[in-house]
Amino acid sequence: MEQISPYISVDCVLFGYNGFELEVLIVDRTLTNDKTHELIFNDQTLTGNHVYVDETIDDAANRVLFELTGLKDVFLEQFKTFAHPNRLLKPNDQIWLQHTGRDPKARIVTIGFYSLLATDKIKLEWKGRNVRWIPIKEIGELAFDHNLILSEALRTLRQRIKYEPITFELLPEKFTLTQLQNVYEAIWDVELDKRNFRKKVARMKYLIPLDEKQTGVAHKPARLYVFSRDVYTKTKKELFDFTI
């Protein structure tokens, strides 16, 4: 067993999309009395990891993703670091740290990462804990400073999708334009005009239309598209443009 860097952790905000809403992966944190088996508390956290001594923070974050999905090379990006001296001082958190054998007084710096995942890629169990997707609007109080981490991640995501083609990561490999539009609408919580949206994506050469259609839908089946990272990197240009 490799040794842990006791003052560094990573927290991962995993975004998913259920066809209607933006979701976040949440794990249950349940603490019971070892002897009486009575429930002490039951709440929720984001996914996170400690970092091994010889491990980079990116590797540690990727480890979370791998444990949850069995996949390497998932989209994952550092967005902000949280190091407030009081970030672990809520009563439940103190009990939890103590119970899991950590120093509740130690100051832990956590580096926040976010990732976009097709929701069906996730295992529903992680480190013996229950895992589930929760729509972003239904998320209540989370442990530690995880509500703050989540809201900063969402802020970053909303910005990032304006300028980088990453929304595809939330969809199956082959997707329809309506699905893609729905993703933008879910992330921004707005409605977009279908015709204008399609004119816009028509200019994105890296969105490749297939000679393939949806099947099994009770309406005119939509054409399927794939995202070509190859075309994207070849055609993207730096914008020396400012908009404000």
Place this chain on the structure above:
Amino acid sequence: MEQISPYISVDCVLFGYNGFELEVLIVDRTLTNDKTHELIFNDQTLTGNHVYVDETIDDAANRVLFELTGLKDVFLEQFKTFAHPNRLLKPNDQIWLQHTGRDPKARIVTIGFYSLLATDKIKLEWKGRNVRWIPIKEIGELAFDHNLILSEALRTLRQRIKYEPITFELLPEKFTLTQLQNVYEAIWDVELDKRNFRKKVARMKYLIPLDEKQTGVAHKPARLYVFSRDVYTKTKKELFDFTI
């Protein structure tokens, strides 16, 4: 003396503008043998600080700025965290850590901040070390992973000025439109068209023209402008727009 969090530091990339080029604040790091007074090495670093146990990282970063300028409330923003296990292993860095009484084997997480400053606000001495502005294109090898930190800061800056009005921070309170244009040109290393640039800024209502002109210049004196953060926050709107 407050106690230091030994595994957390902040590094600040301070950008300045000399009228022609984008500059970065660099401090000399000179190590001499305590007995013979021979020079062991002489190289450069960014500015940085350790973090006190009860201090937030933002406060620690602001402390650097305050030590250098005597100013509070300077523009300062966290942009990325650097935690590679090998980031302090270059020979000079190991000698330096040892010499300054720190554990050269310890893994230190550093949170990168960047700031924009009018260059005349800086003191030229910091922690007994020499401080100077160096044009970004003339910066050589820096200590630790500071070249990496700098290049990530620059990447962030180039993005950020597209969507946020922060370039003013590099200029005196009252500035001309040509100065402002020069700042954009220096940061992006491009040339912009004067007339089109002015049409663009004419739409920025938070750029307030004054009834005041340059004096003492050997040509038609330019009108002076100020940035109104007040007007900016009142008129800015969220963009639900994507451009790629």
Place this chain on the structure above:
DNA sequence: TCAAAAGTGTTTCAGATACACCCATGT
């Protein structure tokens, strides 16, 4: 045959780009 979502075109307006000359000042 009906319900459901797919798919499509035009007009109007704002902003991006390209481009050249006269003006006010100090020396």
Place this chain on the structure above:
DNA sequence: ACATGGGTGTATCTGAAACACTTTTGA
């Protein structure tokens, strides 16, 4: 009087926004 940078307008093109109907499929 001249050198220096300040300041301005027009034409063309591209993309943004607003808006409604026909088509294809499964049930």
